Amino acid sequence: MTLNIGPRLRAVRKQNGLSQRELARRAGVTNATVSLIESNNINPSVGSLKRVLDGIPMGLSEFFAFEMPEDAEQKVFFPANELVEIGRGGISYRQVGVDLTGRALQILDERYGPGADTGKILLRHEGEEAAVVISGRLEVTVGDQVRTLGPGDAYQFDSRQPHRFRNVGEEPCRVISACTPPSF
Amino acid sequence: MTLNIGPRLRAVRKQNGLSQRELARRAGVTNATVSLIESNNINPSVGSLKRVLDGIPMGLSEFFAFEMPEDAEQKVFFPANELVEIGRGGISYRQVGVDLTGRALQILDERYGPGADTGKILLRHEGEEAAVVISGRLEVTVGDQVRTLGPGDAYQFDSRQPHRFRNVGEEPCRVISACTPPSF
DNA sequence: TAAGCGCGTTCACGATCCTGAACACTGTGC
DNA sequence: GCACAGTGTTCAGGATCGTGAACGCGCTTA
Known part of the structure; x- marks a missing residue:
């Protein structure tokens, strides 16, 4: 059960103008970890993902907010x-x-x-x-x-x-x- | 870096009236996994946490929506x-x-x-x-x-x-x- | 050209997860 | 009393993660 969170992390990291090494340094993990996560080569533990996100910084909830699109569009206007x-x-x-x-x-x-x-x-x-x-x-x-x-x-x-x-x-x-x- | 997500999972599971075994069956994991996560004895991978939450069901974003405030109390009233x-x-x-x-x-x-x-x-x-x-x-x-x-x-x-x-x-x-x- | 630096990727190995099975406890029915 | 079905916990071991170090590539500078 390896989720497809790699591209999501890569996008977030680049949005913040960080390299894998720089993010790894801030997060206190190795650059290899960041690379492996981003390429979906490992299924990170919640703890290590949290550490990585702390280096951005971004919360887990915000990080996973993208997994919403499931169902179609919802009502927007309410008289x-x-x-x-x-x-x-x-x-x-x-x-x-x-x-x-x-x-x-x-x-x-x-x-x-x-x-x-x-x-x-x-x-x-x-x-x-x-x-x-x-x-x-x-x-x-x-x-x-x-x-x-x-x-x-x-x-x-x-x-x-x-x-x-x-x-x-x-x-x-x-x-x-x-x-x-x-x-x- | 083991996060304190055990009690949170336990609360969510009980709110939905599920036993560890029943949740494990729905999620496709073993009851041991649920037990170990709830007692903070392991730092689950994102994938396995997602599988467990799928059995509830609940999204990761929703699950992490209450990351502990870490620091003490915040301002409440705003004139x-x-x-x-x-x-x-x-x-x-x-x-x-x-x-x-x-x-x-x-x-x-x-x-x-x-x-x-x-x-x-x-x-x-x-x-x-x-x-x-x-x-x-x-x-x-x-x-x-x-x-x-x-x-x-x-x-x-x-x-x-x-x-x-x-x-x-x-x-x-x-x-x-x-x-x-x-x-x- | 070559040295230097930064980038992301790959590798071997110790640390950790997750499983399948057993364990201990509680409450119910007979 | 006993069997039984339910609960959550614990254990050995194979599977996987995360690390530290090396690797290859592209860019800048001398």
């Missing part, structure tokens, strides 16, 4: 009235797109009614999330930090940290948020 | 006046956060002046991007598709497709966008 409503309990999540398989990004147009709250039991999941507050006042709890955000304010954190959202204002609160990967 | 202005040519990109290394997500609060345009030469880069239009009218070109979006409308596409944005309205246009991975 406001086609956003998928997945709200519950005073909170409305309007999701861009229905089927998120194969997507690396989930965008939500969120509306919190006055007093709406994701609950005392803090949320936790894999991935990363970020958002910008459009209107209203949102109290955001992340780990042991609490902060109230207003229009134009933003947050971003690792979703494995326990978190919670609460509309502490009198009016509805609107937030545009993004998660990666889709986990809902 | 509106601390967003980093990286605008040019009638377009203002206000970025959430300064240093994006280690982040998997880039959130921008974008403002397009009337007539602002990302240019005739279409953009292309790795990753995926998505956004929701807050106000104004934005003409979005993706591949051979063109569409004008208004408030509440959204888009999402693979950034390797050539793309372009243009404010075709009389008033300023505001968009909240997300990209993964950060590439700017």
